[in-house]
Amino acid sequence: xxxxxxxxxxxxxxxxxxxxxxxxxxxxxxxxxxxxxxxxxxxxxxxxxxxxxxxxxxxxxxxxxxxxxxxxxxxxxxxxxxxxxxxxxxxxxxxxxxxxxxxxxxxxxxxxxxxxxxxxxxxxxxxxxxxxxxxxxxxxxxxxxxxxxxxxxxxxxxxxxxxxxxxxxxxxxxxxxxxxxxxxxxxxxxxxxxxxxxxxxxxxxxxxxxxxxxxxxxxxxxxxxxxxxxxxxxxxxxxxxxxxxxxxxxxxxx
Amino acid sequence: xxxxxxxxxxxxxxxxxxxxxxxxxxxxxxxxxxxxxxxxxxxxxxxxxxxxxxxxxxxxxxxxxxxxxxxxxxxxxxxxxxxxxxxxxxxxxxxxxxxxxxxxxxxxxxxxxxxxxxxxxxxxxxxxxxxxxxxxxxxxxxxxxxxxxxxxxxxxxxxxxxxxxxxxxxxxxxxxxxxxxxxxxxxxxxxxxxxxxxxxxxxxxxxxxxxxxxxxxxxxxxxxxxxxxxxxxxxxxxxxxxxxxxxxxxxxxxxxxxxxxxxxxxxxxxxxxxxxxxxxxxxxxxxxxxxxxxxxxxxxxxxxxxxxxxxxxxxxxxxxxxxxxxxxxxxxxxxxxxxxxxxxxxxxxxxxxxxxx
Numbered sequence: 001x002x003x004x005x006x007x008x009x010x011x012x013x014x015x016x017x018x019x020x021x022x023x024x025x026x027x028x029x030x031x032x033x034x035x036x037x038x039x040x041x042x043x044x045x046x047x048x049x050x051x052x053x054x055x056x057x058x059x060x061x062x063x064x065x066x067x068x069x070x071x072x073x074x075x076x077x078x079x080x081x082x083x084x085x086x087x088x089x090x091x092x093x094x095x096x097x098x099x100x101x102x103x104x105x106x107x108x109x110x111x112x113x114x115x116x117x118x119x120x121x122x123x124x125x126x127x128x129x130x131x132x133x134x135x136x137x138x139x140x141x142x143x144x145x146x147x148x149x150x151x152x153x154x155x156x157x158x159x160x161x162x163x164x165x166x167x168x169x170x171x172x173x174x175x176x177x178x179x180x181x182x183x184x185x186x187x188x189x190x191x192x193x194x195x196x197x198x199x200x201x202x203x204x205x206x207x208x209x210x211x212x213x214x215x216x217x218x219x220x221x222x223x224x225x226x227x228x229x230x231x232x233x234x235x236x237x238x239x240x241x242x243x244x245x246x247x248x249x250x251x252x253x254x
Numbered sequence: 255x256x257x258x259x260x261x262x263x264x265x266x267x268x269x270x271x272x273x274x275x276x277x278x279x280x281x282x283x284x285x286x287x288x289x290x291x292x293x294x295x296x297x298x299x300x301x302x303x304x305x306x307x308x309x310x311x312x313x314x315x316x317x318x319x320x321x322x323x324x325x326x327x328x329x330x331x332x333x334x335x336x337x338x339x340x341x342x343x344x345x346x347x348x349x350x351x352x353x354x355x356x357x358x359x360x361x362x363x364x365x366x367x368x369x370x371x372x373x374x375x376x377x378x379x380x381x382x383x384x385x386x387x388x389x390x391x392x393x394x395x396x397x398x399x400x401x402x403x404x405x406x407x408x409x410x411x412x413x414x415x416x417x418x419x420x421x422x423x424x425x426x427x428x429x430x431x432x433x434x435x436x437x438x439x440x441x442x443x444x445x446x447x448x449x450x451x452x453x454x455x456x457x458x459x460x461x462x463x464x465x466x467x468x469x470x471x472x473x474x475x476x477x478x479x480x481x482x483x484x485x486x487x488x489x490x491x492x493x494x495x496x497x498x499x500x501x502x503x504x505x506x507x508x509x510x511x512x513x514x515x516x517x518x519x520x521x522x523x524x525x526x527x528x529x530x531x532x533x534x535x536x537x538x539x540x541x542x543x544x545x546x547x548x549x550x551x552x553x554x555x556x557x558x559x560x561x562x563x564x565x566x567x568x569x570x571x572x573x574x575x576x577x578x579x580x581x582x583x584x585x586x587x588x589x590x591x592x593x594x595x596x597x598x599x600x601x602x603x604x605x606x607x608x609x610x611x
Contacts, residue, residue: 050463076465088460090453101453105465107446111474114445115438121445122267129263168464
């Protein structure tokens with residue numbers, strides 16, 4: 001069974017149809033890439049999956065569970081984590097604290113327990129820390145552990161956001177343009193990490209990407225969107241050579 | 255200069271990170287315990303005020319500094335605590351029980367205010383809480399059978415096991431309450447809840463997508479903050495001994511907000527420093543007044559003007575407040591003479607991105 005299924009998703013903002021009857025499914029263990037020119041509705045699609053927007057029509061299922069009407073804070077519990085195109089980190093907190101927020105879905109003590117802060121809460125804190133340290137090891141973030149996020153360069157913050165999503169141990173990871181704003185070297189690193197995420201953690205990745213090189217490096221399957229609807233879906237080569245995709249990106253040959 | 259050599263994860267969770275911290279806070283506590291024995295009565299009374307304001311400020315810091323929600327109606331929670339305390343004590347409820355009940359009542363009110371406030375933010379929330387403050391003030395003035403209306407309500411002398419809790423004893427009671435409140439808030443802040451609250455302040459969208467229930471945690475923040483304000487108010491009632499609605503108006507709300515901004519709104523220490531400042535400033539003005547030329551001395555609005563100037567100064571020059579300034583001074587001294595002048599230059603952000611709202 002496919003891990004994520006989108007069935008006839010449509011989003012309307014007033015008269016504007018941002019996403020129009022989009023259907024696709026992501027198989028477990030895949031790296032699934034969504035491409036498309038600006039305004040194609042890629043990020044809108046992501047905001048649907050994290051329930052920031054509600055679809056006007058259609059259904060979304062994760063592993064057979066319909067989450068079309070689930071409240072946004074329950075999405076993480078379901079096993080979906082995401083990053084944001086323009087970074088939504090907690091700027092005034094340290095890197096460690098940012099990553100620990102990623103563990104929020106494993107919080108199992110109530111307010112009163114936390115006020116009392118007994119041994120069980122201690123234990124939970126230490127476990128969270130251990131899990132976070134594993135991600136710090138994986139992404140090589142040791143030297144930034146106690147630095148305030150706002151003071152770090154863009155490239156590092158991008159990695160921290162990836163780390164925060166990983167800390168919630170998702171089944172499905174949504175990456176919104178993981179390489180935007182990064183230099184060639186940094187985006188190559190991101191590419192290797194994405195492959196490792198799939199290999200070591202067995203996490204399925206759904207990503208939006210503009211960098212064709214990174215896309216070619218990691219994707220198993222590609223979906224091309226234009227003006228809110230699906231152009232085509234297939235392997236990297238199939239999509240790259242599809243005439244309509246070339247037309248959407250480069251225009252029609254005169 | 256000290257280096258924290260971290261050998262295990264517990265160090266980052268512990269409340270007291272290193273020995274020197276334990277020493278200094280221990281010394282502070284000892285000094286506070288000795289205050290009634292050493293200082294004259296008048297100072298003990300002023301110190302009691304500082305302790306009470308600190309309790310209220312701690313709550314406001316949870317709401318404003320940590321969660322990023324502004325409240326211009328905090329005086330209303332203080333008022334509810336104070337009136338509840340006066341009324342319960344008059345009906346013969348024991349002191350400790352009525353303190354707890356007053357805090358609980360304010361907390362319930364916090365819940366009621368917190369729920370609609372979930373949909374508001376920034377300026378709109380400020381206005382909503384502001385009008386809430388007015389509503390409570392007017393209710394207190396008109397519910398005469400319960401509150402005595404504008405003619406006021408006198409507060410019974412607190413007794414605990416038939417001993418009158420006044421003067422030094424009341425000071426100790428306030429000290430114990432403050433320490434307990436600080437412990438509660440510190441524990442909340444170092445737990446997942448505290449991290450989630452800070453996450454809400456910095457980015458609601460991503461907090462939500464990490465599984466933070468915004469409605470639940472914002473409500474919690476309101477309730478905790480209101481409970482502390484109510485508890486502070488209950489103690490406050492005994493100090494001022496006579497309650498009337500206009501004492502809990504907009505002025506008090508602004509004074510409280512000002513207190514935490516001056517103290518340093520993101521640290522709990524800020525609540526205490528701010529309280530010291532707010533209580534000490536009028537005294538300082540009274541002392542300085544004698545040395546001023548007669549024209550200025552006889553002006554009536556001297557105190558509000560000085561308060562206004564001070565808050566302008568802090569907002570413009572030192573937004574991190576007194577505690578933020580102290581951290582800078584401390585770092586400078588620790589690094590002396592190697593501290594470069596650029597260490598605390600305020601960051602400028604050139605990156606402006608569209609954020610999800």
